[in-house]
Ligand code: HEM
């Protein structure tokens with residue numbers, strides 16, 4: 001993310017909506033409006049933490065058409081890369097953050113004949129904006145929302161008010177569970193199912209849908225294209241004559257940027273090819289996570305896509 | 321560029337069309353070298369130099385009024401040259417917003433857009449249009465939003481829905497195309513509608529381009545150039561009307577090629593759309609006769625070389641078979657064999 | 668202009684059971700019965716003797732020998748139809764009531780497959796829910812790009828359009844939405860110059 005592509009926002013509201021979830025309202029610091037987005041989109045929030053920059057994705061949960069604010073819900077993660085702790089502990093009304101333009105990796109299928117939305121806990125967030133799109137339309141839908149207990153049911157009132165009978169809430173504390181098998185075995189042809197929540201729930205929904213005969217193209221889950229974590233390694237930038245440490249939870253690209261060196265990029269997801277970088281020396285192996293290089297190129301180990309790929313080595317020298 | 325419109329121009333019948341010297345100078349030559357082959361030639365659609373065709377998101381030039389009239393003529397007899405599937409409505413509004421906002425911002429002398437919430441007021445001075453409407457409410461416009469706004473824009477537009485890891489051609493306004501049909505291609509996936517293109521599938525151009533476009537970002541449009549040749553400055557070289565223009569190809573000789581044969585360049589822009597998460601593909605067409613092209617010595621040499629050595633599969637695909645030799649002959653006297661500098665700018 | 672070797676031309680593979688499906692809806696015409704019988708035999712290895720979630724719709728007269736073969740294969744729900752349109756009407760009615768988990772198997776001439784797929788598209792059946800095997804005639808449905816009429820049962824490289832009478836060259840460019848190949852006027856550049864008529868789609 002270079003400066004031209006981020007938007008500075010100011011936090012104009014913070015609300016503790018459940019013991020673990022905070023709801024933030026963000027407004028453009030320079031006034032004016034924010035970009036319109038589609039339901040299911042997320043933004044990357046850039047946080048200047050102590051000693052390092054966090055870049056975390058959060059779903060946008062307000063109305064896609066209300067342009068004066070963005071809303072995000074942040075759950076405090078136990079073992080997080082640190083961003084959620086920063087949001088919970090250091091961000092308050094008046095704080096400034098940088099955000100990137102929204103990206104949608106969890107869009108509704110536009111020709112579906114019915115939508116079944118399944119949320120667990122904080123997984124409700126991407127659906128809040130999608131419901132805004134579904135609300136006025138003619139395609140039937142239903143929302144199944146599973147929470148620990150009533151005090152953990154974020155945004156419940158808002159949902160009850162708008163969705164009425166289309167909303168089904170399940171409280172773990174009262175032993176209520178979603179009857180996935182029944183739900184998924186009885187949907188009309190052309191239905192799409194969407195799930196967002198804990199990994200276990202996502203896996204369970206996918207497995208149940210598959211066992212009910214659903215084809216993969218009708219099963220959707222939220223999946224951020226965040227760079228995979230890996231072991232720490234050192235990289236030397238030959239042209240800049242800089243040594244850079246890449247920690248386990250930071251991508252090679254982020255680490256190089258943090259050292260003040262610009263690398264062209266477009267997708268930050270390993271597909272566009274813009275960050276293509278030549279490898280000059282290597283004494284171990286590259287861990288290619290991109291979809292851009294051919295298998296042959298990957299095997300040659302002469303180039304790397306630093307937005308998503310890493311290395312297992314003692315010494316890596318890049319042409320940067 | 322503050323262009324002076326030439327409303328009397330025609331793209332059929334008497335073909336009363338030419339480029340002013342300024343328009344020749346800014347012509348987007350698609351050849352950076354003396355040879356040509358397909359590649360993933362995509363670059364960020366960033367503002368280009370003052371007066372260039374990429375100065376703004378959508379280029380409005382001296383042919384604007386005449387091209388809009390040409391579109392209306394085509395649609396009057398062939399309404400299906402515009403089509404949109406029902407699920408594309410939100411992308412239609414996205415396109416209307418993108419085009420109106422860009423034009424009003426970039427050409428304030430010609431267009432203006434005032435908004436009060438959802439109540440919009442659009443003024444198009446060159447076409448004498450003054451429209452109040454409610455954004456999002458189709459009933460307040462005389463036509464569907466995409467139909468409405470693309471009648472006021474140069475070039476064709478195709479809108480793709482994104483699902484199942486593919487792009488689906490599901491709406492568009494296509495009246496100035498190089499021999500492909502929206503009516504036929506509607507509903508196809510990226511590789512299906514590119515099916516007729518030779519070699520590029522094997523070069524993995526489409527695999528890579530598709531992966532790239534699936535990740536196209538909001539606010540980060542991209543562009544590419546494509547080209548072919550057309551006899552006469554005819555915008556509507558559709559397969560639909562091939563019976564009307566097919567014989568033109570047989571009329572070219574080494575003597576008349578300079579006036580009949582036109583280089584046809586498409587400046588193609590791609591934008592991610594905000595509400596619908598769809599992608600819009602703008603195909604802005606520029607036509608120049610070989611005679612006008614040859615007023616730039618470097619271009620004449622380069623186009624001569626590109627055409628002479630063009631891969632036979634591309635000659636066939638682009639429909640040049642009958643007249644390529646005549647065009648090459650006409651250009652030959654302009655090519656003394658001296659080197660051309662790289663890049664497309666005149667020397 | 669590319670005529671053959673166009674990537675939009677569908678590629679078919681021999682039918683195989685999709686064991687992930689819960690309901691199996693099978694359509695056949697003419698020689699298409701054989702691949703379906705093969706798949707049914709395959710399924711019985713897994714499912715045992717009763718195939719209760721399997722339906723077969725078959726264009727054929729009720730006395731055709733394949734009907735007996737389907738019965739012998741213990742397909743509980745077998746229906747025969749005198750014509751493709753009659754079958755497709757029933758097919759549409761079934762899709763209205765079908766559930767997720769349904770797999771579609773189509774076997775027969777490409778034009779039959781195309782028409783069935785066109786209906787399946789309306790119900791948002793995706794590629795991973797449909798399998799098709801081509802057998803029988805290669806005769807094509809050809810959409811005239813000039814007058815928009817579709818000429819059926821085309822067996823030749825060029826064909827006179829049923830709508831406008833122009834001689835059309837049949838290209839490999841295929842639209843699933845129209846269930847047809849593209850036909851383009853063959854002598855538009857040199858009127859009257861027709862290539863020899865050849866039977867190519869037999
Ligand atoms: C997503 C938006 C795009 C649309 C709607 C589109 C549409 C088309 C169409 C309709 C054709 C003509 C096919 C025919 O002969 O029937 C074509 C040709 C072609 N397209 Fe695209 N295209 C798109 C993007 C791209 C991109 C990103 C590339 C990148 C390399 C590309 C490369 C080509 C090439 C090389 C040809 C052959 C052109 C010629 O030789 O004249 N297209 N495209």
Ligand code: FES
Nearest residue numbers: 268272273275307
């Ligand atoms: S930024 Fe696109 S591949 Fe790395």
